[in-house]
Amino acid sequence: MIRKLVQTxxxxxxxxxxxxxxxxxxxxxxxxxxxxxxxxDVMMPGMDGFDLADAMHxxxxxxxxxxxxxxxxxxxxxxxxxxxxxxxxxLAKPFTMSELRARVAQFFKx
Amino acid sequence: MRKLPRSLxxxxxxxxxxxxxxxxxxxxxxxxxxxxSGLLVxxxxxxxxxxxxxxxxFIVWLGISLIAAAVMHxxxxxxxxxxxxxxxxxxxxxxxxxxxxxxxxxxAAIAGPLDLDQIGAYFVAAIRGALPADTSLALIVYDDVLxxxxxxxxxxxxxxxxxxxxxxxxxxxxxxxxxxxxHRQSLLLADDDAHADMWKKVVAELPALATAxxxxxxxxxxxxxxxxxxxxxxxxxxxxxxxxxxxxxIMGQYVAGSIHSALSVKEAEARAERxxxxxxxxxxxxxxxxxxEILRGxxxxxxxxxxxxxxxxxxxxxxxxxSVTYEWDSTGVAPVGLGAKHVPIARLAARLGRTVVVTDVRxxxxxxxxxxxxxxxxxxxxxxxxxxxRVGGQLAGALSFSQVDxxxxxxxxxxxxxxxxxxxxxVAITGAEAFGRQRAAxxxxxxxxxxxxxxxxxxxxxxxxxLTGIQGFSEMMASxxxxxxxxxxxxxxxxxxxxxxxxxxxxxxxxxxxESGRMxxxxxxxxxxxxxxxxxxxxxxxxPHHPVALRLDPLVGEMNGDRDKLTQVMANLLSNAVxxxxxxxxxxxxxxxxxxxxxxxxxxxxxxxxxxxxETIFERYGRVESHATRHIQGTGLGLPIVRxxxxxxxxxxxxxxxxxxxxxxxxxxxxxxxxxxxxxAAS
Numbered sequence: 046m047i048r049k050l051v052q053t054x055x056x057x058x059x060x061x062x063x064x065x066x067x068x069x070x071x072x073x074x075x076x077x078x079x080x081x082x083x084x085x086d087v088m089m090p091g092m093d094g095f096d097l098a099d100a101m102h103x104x105x106x107x108x109x110x111x112x113x114x115x116x117x118x119x120x121x122x123x124x125x126x127x128x129x130x131x132x133x134x135x136l137a138k139p140f141t142m143s144e145l146r147a148r149v150a151q152f153f154k155x
Numbered sequence: 156m157r158k159l160p161r162s163l164x165x166x167x168x169x170x171x172x173x174x175x176x177x178x179x180x181x182x183x184x185x186x187x188x189x190x191x192s193g194l195l196v197x198x199x200x201x202x203x204x205x206x207x208x209x210x211x212x213f214i215v216w217l218g219i220s221l222i223a224a225a226v227m228h229x230x231x232x233x234x235x236x237x238x239x240x241x242x243x244x245x246x247x248x249x250x251x252x253x254x255x256x257x258x259x260x261x262x263a264a265i266a267g268p269l270d271l272d273q274i275g276a277y278f279v280a281a282i283r284g285a286l287p288a289d290t291s292l293a294l295i296v297y298d299d300v301l302x303x304x305x306x307x308x309x310x311x312x313x314x315x316x317x318x319x320x321x322x323x324x325x326x327x328x329x330x331x332x333x334x335x336x337x338h339r340q341s342l343l344l345a346d347d348d349a350h351a352d353m354w355k356k357v358v359a360e361l362p363a364l365a366t367a368x369x370x371x372x373x374x375x376x377x378x379x380x381x382x383x384x385x386x387x388x389x390x391x392x393x394x395x396x397x398x399x400x401x402x403x404x405i406m407g408q409y410v411a412g413s414i415h416s417a418l419s420v421k422e423a424e425a426r427a428e429r430x431x432x433x434x435x436x437x438x439x440x441x442x443x444x445x446x447x448e449i450l451r452g453x454x455x456x457x458x459x460x461x462x463x464x465x466x467x468x469x470x471x472x473x474x475x476x477x478s479v480t481y482e483w484d485s486t487g488v489a490p491v492g493l494g495a496k497h498v499p500i501a502r503l504a505a506r507l508g509r510t511v512v513v514t515d516v517r518x519x520x521x522x523x524x525x526x527x528x529x530x531x532x533x534x535x536x537x538x539x540x541x542x543x544x545r546v547g548g549q550l551a552g553a554l555s556f557s558q559v560d561x562x563x564x565x566x567x568x569x570x571x572x573x574x575x576x577x578x579x580x581x582v583a584i585t586g587a588e589a590f591g592r593q594r595a596a597x598x599x600x601x602x603x604x605x606x607x608x609x610x611x612x613x614x615x616x617x618x619x620x621x622l623t624g625i626q627g628f629s630e631m632m633a634s635x636x637x638x639x640x641x642x643x644x645x646x647x648x649x650x651x652x653x654x655x656x657x658x659x660x661x662x663x664x665x666x667x668x669x670e671s672g673r674m675x676x677x678x679x680x681x682x683x684x685x686x687x688x689x690x691x692x693x694x695x696x697x698x699p700h701h702p703v704a705l706r707l708d709p710l711v712g713e714m715n716g717d718r719d720k721l722t723q724v725m726a727n728l729l730s731n732a733v734x735x736x737x738x739x740x741x742x743x744x745x746x747x748x749x750x751x752x753x754x755x756x757x758x759x760x761x762x763x764x765x766x767x768x769x770e771t772i773f774e775r776y777g778r779v780e781s782h783a784t785r786h787i788q789g790t791g792l793g794l795p796i797v798r799x800x801x802x803x804x805x806x807x808x809x810x811x812x813x814x815x816x817x818x819x820x821x822x823x824x825x826x827x828x829x830x831x832x833x834x835x836a837a838s
Contacts, residue, residue: 047620049648050627057635088616117619139623142630 068092170220275308285402296383328360377415446587470552474505501553504541515562538563621652669799690725700739710748736761763814
């Protein structure tokens with residue numbers, strides 16, 4: 046549902062959006078398309094968001110790609126954990142579409 | 156002259172001298188006066204007559220003097236004889252006086268001091284003279300707490316074997332035990348032909364008697380109380396016959412009263428001292444609410460006062476349950492360890508319901524007997540004392556002190572002190588139970604609180620995800636140009652999320668209702684196999700990676716139950732089986748008729764559940780949280796709901812698991828008696 050929402054919300058922008066349904070597939074996809082930014086849930090079956098971030102940072106060509114976590118938690122500890130895993134940003138659910146677009150635009154300023 | 160007595164010689168010499176002096180004096184006066192008167196003219200004529208007169212008178216004087224000497228001598232001898240008879244009488248009198256004096260002295264002596272050793276010394280000294288010099292004697296005083304006789308004084312050639320010895324009832328010869336201790340009669344025994352067998356037996360039981368020829372044991376009784384006994388050991392077989400032990404017996408009864416008083420005073424003093432110490436300990440104990448601290452304050456203090464190596468507090472309702480809950484060890488003593496069971500002395504004290512003392516475990520028949528339990532926890536143990544702790548007439552524990560460095564004669568004071576402190580410990584132990592309950596309640600509350608906050612975070616996560624969808628899609632519908640088809644699609648998505656939210660809220664409320672007993676079951680006749688197979692059909696499309704095998708037992712048949720609730724049970728178990736085996740794997744669902752119950756099992760090949768969590772997963776918010784389950788979405792309410800529903804149906808639910816290999820969830824539901832069971836559970 047969130048995947049579909051994000052895809053739909055970014056459709057009106059000029060960005061190319063790729064979707065993967067879990068961490069493992071996402072990592073493969075990242076390797077393939079080399080995106081400018083990754084938005085990921087934390088809780089995913091198999092490889093979760095934190096595992097994905099760790100895997101990206103451990104992979105030479107992918108380490109520089111920023112990753113933003115979308116979490117439902119507003120608990121400080123979990124937000125801190127996001128940043129410990131090298132997150133470039135954090136988006137708390139429920140978020141508005143404009144918030145999402147603004148956050149995406151942040152990575153394309155220059 | 157030589158044969159004459161010295162006094163006669165003296166009188167003869169004296170009377171001869173006297174006669175001579177008188178003779179010459181008379182001669183002189185006579186001659187002088189005759190001359191003066193002129194009568195001495197015809198000297199020649201009158202000379203013969205005169206000299207003959209003189210000679211005769213001299214002999215007469217001499218005779219008189221000799222007779223006087225003899226009379227004087229007789230008189231002197233008689234006088235001297237009279238004088239010596241008087242001396243003898245005086246010596247006899249003195250001896251009597253001495254004996255009387257010793258009795259009076261003894262009475263005076265023992266009236267003063269109340270020290271047992273002193274009384275013993277006076278007593279032994281007093282009767283010493285009445286017995287043959289080579290007789291050995293020992294005064295032993297009975298200590299009713301130690302249940303042993305303590306030697307207070309000893310004298311005679313066998314002193315070394317008698318002094319500083321304690322005799323437990325078992326240490327004394329059987330005949331002494333029955334005759335002297337039980338019946339309070341004197342025992343006189345000699346190694347003669349008539350008693351040879353008995354003598355042999357007594358000597359075997361009392362090694363101090365070796366090579367002796369006679370033995371006496373005299374009970375000392377005061378005011379109905381056996382305070383002790385006098386042991387006499389004679390080297391001749393006739394040394395200790397009834398006549399000869401009469402004085403010791405009389406004096407013994409006399410001394411018994413003093414010993415009794417001394418014991419009473421000693422007991423009173425010891426009691427006062429003990430009470431002071433116990434008060435001090437009690438004060439310290441009551442200054443704290445923490446049982447741990449109370450035990451430290453009391454047991455440790457007592458252990459130090461008693462100078463023991465180790466102190467143990469065991470708690471338990473029966474002697475077999477006793478386990479160490481507090482331990483104090485002096486420096487260098489290896490600890491037994493908390494939770495240790497089978498502390499032998501404590502067990503014995505608990506079984507007998509009284510204080511038990513062991514002077515030397517290596518020599519104590521209760522522990523050296525090969526049939527005795529060998530599981531002595533304290534392997535280094537030499538001496539020990541233990542007392543049971545009872546609360547409200549029920550065994551609550553035991554207090555045990557041990558000595559690992561030496562054997563130890565526990566005194567009556569030690570024992571009373573231990574018992575007094577054990578009394579104090581009742582407070583600590585009851586307090587500890589209350590404290591423990593309270594602490595457990597606090598821990599439980601903390602756990603619930605943590606679980607609740609975990610739940611809030613889980614629920615908020617679960618709620619926020621559908622909310623994000625609702626918020627996002629509605630936002631797009633409001634702000635963007637969309638085709639009618641897209642509008643319809645997004646409205647459908649919003650609807651789905653709203654339903655999901657609703658389902659979650661319903662689950663929470665349901666569980667609340669069930670836990671508070673407000674849930675009613677809509678009972679009807681139903682086919683459990685049909686419900687199981689419907690649930691499996693519904694889960695299959697959502698679990699493409701999990702082949703689901705169904706094994707139904709047709710004998711399960713119909714039962715009474717709530718169709719929707721049992722469907723919910725199956726749905727929850729199946730969705731868990733899918734969720735917690737992320738890598739796929741077969742899921743096997745089976746039913747089986749087992750007597751009056753229907754048994755449903757759901758087996759998966761997933762990650763499994765750690766053993767510690769097999770129970771807690773059925774508790775509210777009791778989900779296993781780990782790295783592996785972090786991504787698995789759930790409210791943590793699925794299994795608690797399952798358990799509540801099954802219980803309402805009068806059934807049971809449990810899980811078996813093998814971490815890494817999979818889990819099996821078992822549900823049993825009563826078939827025939829379901830109606831009544833449900834009614835009971837629902838009420």
